[in-house]
Amino acid sequence: MTAQRQDRCVWRPEIAVIALLAVFCVLCNGIAGAAETTQRIVTDRFTGLAIEGFDPVAYFVNRHPVLGLSEFEASKEGVVWRFHNEGNRASFLAHPEIYGPRFGGYDPVDIARGITVAGNPRFWLVTGERLYLFGFEANRAAFASDPKSFLTKAQARWPSLERDLAQ
Structure with missing residues (x-):
């Protein structure tokens, strides 16, 4: 290795420290974010949908999870709920304490x-x-x-x- 190349490959501890701090911050935020639960109703923080957009009434009617459709949405307690059809939406809005x-x-x-x-x-x-x-x-x-x-x-x-x- 030439003297010129050796000068360019100098160990730079300040860069290593910054990189380690960045990795530490990312890991800490990831762990803290995964453990945080601060909503009264489980809601996807990216979409705002309750129970990942599944229709809560379908668990009772269809006996299995069914994804709701954007055409049949309702907002209740600041959370967006999706339903598979208008009937399920109406049932939920009439009795959210039962279907939620x-x-x-x-x-x-x-x-x-x-x-x-x-x-x-x-x-x-x-x-x-x-x-x-x-x-x-x-x-x-x-x-x-x-x-x-x-x-x-x-x-x-x-x-x-x-x-x-x-x-």
Whole structure:
């Protein structure tokens, strides 16, 4: 290597420090962002849609998740809900407390543990005439084996957890 090239390849600690700080900030923001839950109803922060745009009434009517359509939207509690048809939209608007996911779409197993974890609309269960969403398939299986126990604990912890969520 020539002396000229050696001068260009000088170790520059200030650049390394800046790069390490940048990586650290990105990682910290990613971890903090994933753990944050500050909404009373689980909402996609990019689209503003509740339960990822799935039709909450379809879980009861069709017995499986169905994506809602943009033609059949409704805004309730500052959240946009999508529905598969006008009938489902009308049913939800008449009775959102029945068709909306219990605990705002947060996983009832984790609520029973004292934490809020967003439920996934693909891991769901209708029991006791209410829709529950789960963050993990294992949580759904655990809940299905003993829903009464989990609901008793979740109902006791939900008021304080809900108060901590942003309005």
